[in-house]
Amino acid sequence: MKETEIQAAILDYLRLKGRFFWRNNSGAFKTERGGFYRVGTPGAPDIIGCVAGKFVGLEVKTAKGKLSDEQEAFAHLLRANSGQYHVVRSIDDVQALGL
Numbered sequence: 001m002k003e004t005e006i007q008a009a010i011l012d013y014l015r016l017k018g019r020f021f022w023r024n025n026s027g028a029f030k031t032e033r034g035g036f037y038r039v040g041t042p043g044a045p046d047i048i049g050c051v052a053g054k055f056v057g058l059e060v061k062t063a064k065g066k067l068s069d070e071q072e073a074f075a076h077l078l079r080a081n082s083g084q085y086h087v088v089r090s091i092d093d094v095q096a097l098g099l
Contacts, residue, residue: 006090007046007060013091014049019099021049021058043070045085051099055083063089 007023014021024047026040045057057078059071067075067087075085088094 001062003046003060003062003065006062009091010047010058010060010088010094013094014047014099017099019049019051021047021056024048024057041074043068043072043074045071045074051084056099057083057085058094059085059087061087061089065089 011021011023024040024044026042026044028036028038031037045059047058047060049056049058055078057075059067059075061067078085086093086097088097
């Protein structure tokens with residue numbers, strides 16, 4: 001399964017459960033005029049939400065996917081500020097978190 005397919009399945013699951021989560025787009029692209037445009041925060045998780053007043057980030061990876069340095073740094077900062085950051089690879093991983 002591709003990462004985007006896993007993300008879509010997890011988001012569908014969370015919506016069906018009535019959870020408050022959404023897709024967090026980030027990245028960069030070139031404009032038609034040759035400029036460069038960045039969207040989002042580097043290293044931010046793919047899916048973000050709020051559970052019992054806590055910020056929760058879900059970074060979706062395939063079975064062999066690994067976090068980038070920017071993702072590791074974001075995870076550290078989020079956890080240092082009482083948020084939750086989880087790497088998930090399937091709906092089963094999300095369910096194991098109690099979501």
